[in-house]
Amino acid sequence: MAVAHLEMPLLDNTGTAVVDLHVHPGHRRRGYGRKLLGHVLDRARANGRRLMISDVAAPLEPTPQPRPGDPATAGEALARSAGARPVLSEIRRLLDVAAVDPVDLSALRTGATRSATGYSTVQWVDQAPAELHEDMATLVARMSTDAPLGDMAWEPEVWTAERYRMKEETAVARGRRRVATAVRDEASGRLVGYSDIGVNARSLEVAYQWETIVSKEHRGHRLGLLLKAANLELLREACPRTRYVNTWNAAVNTHMVAINDALGFRPIERWESWQADL
Helix, strand or coil: CEEEEEECCCCCCCCEEEEEEEECHHHCCCCHHHHHHHHHHHHHHHCCCCEEEEEEEEECCCCCCCCCCCCCCHHHHHHHHCCCEEEEEEEEEEEEHHHCCHHHHHHHHHHHHHHCCCEEEEEEECCCCHHHHHHHHHHHHHCCCCCCCCCCCCCCCCCCHHHHHHHHHHHHHCCEEEEEEEEEECCCCEEEEEEEEEEECCEEEEEEEEEEEECHHHCCCCHHHHHHHHHHHHHHHHCCCCCEEEEEEECCCHHHHHHHHHHCCEEEEEEEEEEEEC
């Protein structure tokens, strides 16, 4: 009736615990979630964690409307019971891949390519060529500094080529397929942006947008649209059974929201990241 996952980073953010907790809808507001959360937080404190971060999902429009100051959902009530406060607002969007016209998608990619003079795309499935690992490590690290984090106390992550290689190998070991597209700056020969989508190899119908980043120094050339359009085309080739793609965007990330809207993503759910001092 309830399950929790506790993640405790070991290479950075070593004082933080990330909690993912779910209670079956038919068993909510009976104390099961609070009891399980208390157990998880005890484990976190025992391992020297001083901060908890957790995500809470809710309908786009709360129903019924709560009274001012009242928790909107059972998840929000549980977060507040742990002394947490909301620190980042996001919207979950869903793309029906079958509804995307391939001609329209190709046109979006072509238009973006015209603006991306001096850049080229590199694509792979599951694992990147070894010679790209150093550049990919640099880009993944920037996800923790350049992406909108609101008031979340998340420290910059430290990435190396070896850590990136292990990230990919772990995904494969867990039965995750991954399609990825990167852009290379032809002048320097370095990768300056990438986008990847993860798919459970045992349940191919639903996919998840994992990361999309373009180095700040190379923005303004429609590289974000180029990356995502090209990667959706690759997804169709590599995982033809995939029907839906989920993505999450911070409310303030208007540029990425506009790209996702152009691709056909539609908002379906609100998400809040909550943070508590342990």
